[in-house]
Amino acid sequence: MRKTLGFSFLLLAALLFAVERIRSRDRQIRDLRGFCAMLEQLYGILEAESPPMPELLRTLTGCVDGAAADFIRTLHASLGALGERRFRDLWRAALTANPISRDSAAARELEELGAVLGRYELETQLAALSKCLQALRREEEKARQELPAFRRLTLGLSLAAAALAGILLM
């Protein structure tokens, strides 16, 4: 009875671990999608109206949600420090506070975007936005395609590890 109970707990822990990993990957894909939507909005507003940065960010906060909205809110709130700090540093700090996928090409591209926005003429900014958007879309697409396999693998490995641990302990 005790062995069966112990084995069940092991399986349950493995299952919870797998579910959490899968949910985390889901969240990451959702965030990537949110950032893509935010960049699309940013591109559209810049191209159509070219408003000053505070107005641009204020408009964006009402158009996006999730992690991208938190990022924009953080950035907007930090604009008061512009002058003492460069815009790219404020952008980077807001990204650090609201990260998407760490150490990915898209994350690096997104970080680099802060060095171009507001600093160069419109065409250069739009080109950088476009490049960053493509990188984020690629990453989101890749993560989405890999998700079913990731689910199976995570679940399978977790349960197999739990089973193996159970057998060894018994």
Added chain:
Amino acid sequence: MDSWETVRSLLPGAFVMVLNRWPEAEEIRLRLGRPPGVVIAGREITAGEEIVTQQVLLHVLERATGASLHASAPALRGGYLSFRGVRIGVCGEAVMSGERLSGLRSFTSLAIRIPHGGVPACAELIESLLAPAVNSVLIAAPPGVGKTSFLRELIRAAASRPFRVAVLDERNELSATAAGQPGFDLGQGSDVLVGVEKGRAAMMALRGLNPEIIAMDEITKPEDLQAVREIAGCGVAVFATVHGRSAEDMRRRALYRDLLSAGIFDELVTIRLRGGRRLYEREALL
């Protein structure tokens, strides 16, 4: 924040330290690949050995535009930006949209002009322009000699009497308004319209502000001359500035010939530099 403080806030730390040695500077010149220059009494001298890089120019522009260079494209097409009353002349590569100049990029140099808070040497002249009756005054000088500073003093003196003075501050250099707060005191009786093109601003002021005087900086195009005509036609005195050395010099250009022959201005004040000092001359036009 005074003008020098404003300029300091635009510059990277290393340049601030160098330029602190020249508090009398009237202008700072930043040219790509060269050390900065400062203009004192009309003459430029090299200040320090720190080389101006593209990042330095971008740093200044980012601060001047509030990280919104894209929103400053219309000003850049005119060749300069205004930041809290400080004019920044910009050089770079043209960005064309078809046949139209849409902006500048790959910046090569910046000319940061430091406005002077007061012109105490000409207080008497200013008094005489306002008494016994207020006159329409045209102020002429070459670039960088102090037309705007003189106009600002004239406005302040008139608005402190107090006349009602509507200030058409198209480039935000006269008032240096930021977040609704003027950076320069233009006197009790001044009402400032910032960023509105002169012709439209003149109509707004005439309809809504009941001014006794309308002041504007730099008449440069026929539309500005038309605005001056409209104002004068309504019996309102005009204070304005133009680029020129003298009435004779101005008559060589069609726009200013028209301006002088329109019989609008009572007085012409010319400013010139001699031996590092500004000389003010007054001439009756009517």
